[in-house]
Amino acid sequence: MSSFQLGVMGALFLSVASSVSIVICNKALMSNLGFPFATTLTSWHLMVTYCTLHVAQRLNFFEAKSIDMKTVMLFGILNGISIGFLNLSLGFNSIGFYQMTKLAIIPFTVLLETIFLKKQFSKKIKLSLFLLLVGVGIASITDLQLNFVGTILSLLAIITTCVGQILTNTIQKKLNVSSTQLLYHSAPFQAAILFVSGPLVDQLLTNQSVFSYKYSPVVLAFIILSCLIAVSVNFSTFLVIGKTSPVTYQVLGHLKTCLVLAFGYTLLHDPFHERNIIGILIAILGMGLYSHFCTQENKKKHLDLSLPSQVKDKDNSPLLAHEDKESHEPKKLSKGSLA
Template sequence: MVETSRFQMGVIGALALSVASSVAIVICNKALMSNLGFPFATTLTSWHLMVTFCTLHVAQKFNVFETKSIEMKTIVLFGILNGVSIGLLNLSLGFNSIGFYQMTKLAIIPFTVLLETAFLKKQFSQKIKLSLFVLLLGVGIASITDLQLNLVGSVLSLLAIATTCVGQILTNTIQKRLNVSSTQLLYHSAPYQAAILFVSGPLVDQFLTKQNVFAYKYSAVVSAFIILSCLIAVSVNFSTFLVIGKTSPVTYQVLGHLKTCLVLGFGYTLLHDPFTERNIVGILIAIFGMGLYSYFCTHENKKTEQ
């Protein structure tokens, strides 16, 4: 009973940390890219991962956590896959309308459910599927405004969905099968994720923005926001692995859509972004779907424990 209570508190803490840090970094990055004119998202992500690895390396040296040996082939492929998925998501945003990009993000949940059902034999009840449908409907109403299709953008979106789903499923399965913690897995994989994005990031960003990240004139304010973004990213990356390890890839995606709703709300209140009745209705439906998902998951977990 005590162990169950501790696990539940750990899950709640991981979820709270993930929400707080993700909303904070979205607001920080929006100010950096929209207001300060720093558009190099993929390169910035590589810096995030480098700072994350350096922070964990220092923590490991001070015995904050113990490292655990993981087969090199597994960790390299895992790191590369996650790095590629980030690059593909950014490319998808560059080639598609914002509405179609939001559809891409929404499609990650049903694709994850499909993959886990087909390859991991995981069962999702009709109630869980219904709650996910309500959630996705609400987020779609709140965030999707335009849908413009093109062949290259569609292919990139499909590849982004596939690599993201597989990467998040592996984040969960590697932790459980190899008995490694989220911190240990992130520590080992972050250098490979950072490396592939450090090499490809400037090329991707130059292709999308027609600007060179190395020729950009960095002001003191921009540099300060980049440093702040990197520091927040340590918490984002850590909490991502923590949430997926303690719960599931689908729960992490549900949480991600809660962040979307919160970001829309914060954007309206803090940044005075446009907000309509459609946004409000969509957010309310999405929150209702999240509530259903949480209730059904809790109810089914209690049945399993009995």
């Protein structure tokens, strides 16, 4: 258990560190250097991730395991589509409504896991998640402007993202594959669908073509840095979901949001208000309670699993001793009678 907990902590730390780093890098690339092609950039991230994992597999850093091609293909395409819908949602909605879309992923994931996977969430867990959502909402939501197309795109983004993250956890456990193996097999399909659709989506959102953009050496350097960090982001995403759950990954995602807001204020001098501070504190309280309640429930679950075997051992011990004693007594009697 100690090695498993260390692995989980390492995965969580890697996920937070890499995600915050790539957000700061991409913000500098898009806001300061004027490179607005987010979906195309994501396809490059996935292609670099696949190439890196392919080299690692050739060097025997991990063992490639054959997985059902149809499952991996559908899974990869679904994840690619979810990224596209998230970017379209951001393009057709206000920042505030986009943040609401991301907040809705947690309750929708809980709902899907409860209905289809029969997973139970205690009232304490639900309360901590509610506090977390309220805190992140206060800290990050600025305005809410609704439109029909944007609302439909947000709903599609929520559904595809939730299903994709649940499948990430389910496939790893059902097919007994590691996060690295699943990412290695699915990354080409994710990259392919975004490589084809990315320039079209970006042109629709920005009215600019990624092919006519003039790439300066600084822009190229930041793109390369972003792709290298993305390898760690993609790997840690699959690792965290595989070791924990989709809900825990979403909670971690909101921790990243709070950290990005804090780093944006300190490093990039973004505007910051008392509302942001209050929201971040409430979100941190919710995350702390979620972590505490999850730890308690896991300990209780392991205790409940160990009790039946302990009771069985206690019940069997005197029975075995009694049988042993009885089996020896006839031997003693027979020996005495012979004497």
